Amino acid sequence: MKHTPMRTPIATSPNTLSSTPRFTVRVDGTDLHFTALACLTLLQSAEGADIAGLTLESSCRNGTCRACMCQLVDGQIAYRIDWPGLSPDEKRDRLILPCVAYPMSDIVIRLLV
Numbered sequence: 714m715k716h717t718p719m720r721t722p723i724a725t726s727p728n729t730l731s732s733t734p735r736f737t738v739r740v741d742g743t744d745l746h747f748t749a750l751a752c753l754t755l756l757q758s759a760e761g762a763d764i765a766g767l768t769l770e771s772s773c774r775n776g777t778c779r780a781c782m783c784q785l786v787d788g789q790i791a792y793r794i795d796w797p798g799l800s801p802d803e804k805r806d807r808l809i810l811p812c813v814a815y816p817m818s819d820i821v822i823r824l825l826v
């Protein structure tokens with residue numbers, strides 16, 4: 714089940730936010746982009762940026778439901794969980810789950826919806 718993302722409080726201290734690396738996330742095929750903080754998931758950064766026209770679907774927000782799945786066209790991400798709900802084939806095809814993916818570089822993503 715997909716729904717419009719809800720704003721959630723970010724449990725990160727101001728010191729962490731000011732010192733964390735920042736990366737640019739571009740949405741393939743559009744002019745949309747936002748800044749992603751290394752200490753936040755891509756979904757949290759996208760929602761915090763509040764970019765008109767950019768909506769990342771979400772539901773569980775814990776890497777289980779796959780509602781947020783998109784494709785990593787360029788760049789690197791990391792997960793802090795062992796099981797992001799992706800098959801080996803999907804990982805090979807560079808599909809990612811932004812609700813649990815943290816940026817490690819500037820990134821280009823492709824939305825699947």
Ligand code: FES
Pocket residue numbers: 770771772773774775776777778779780781782798810811812813
């Ligand atoms: S919102 Fe469920 S896997 Fe990302």
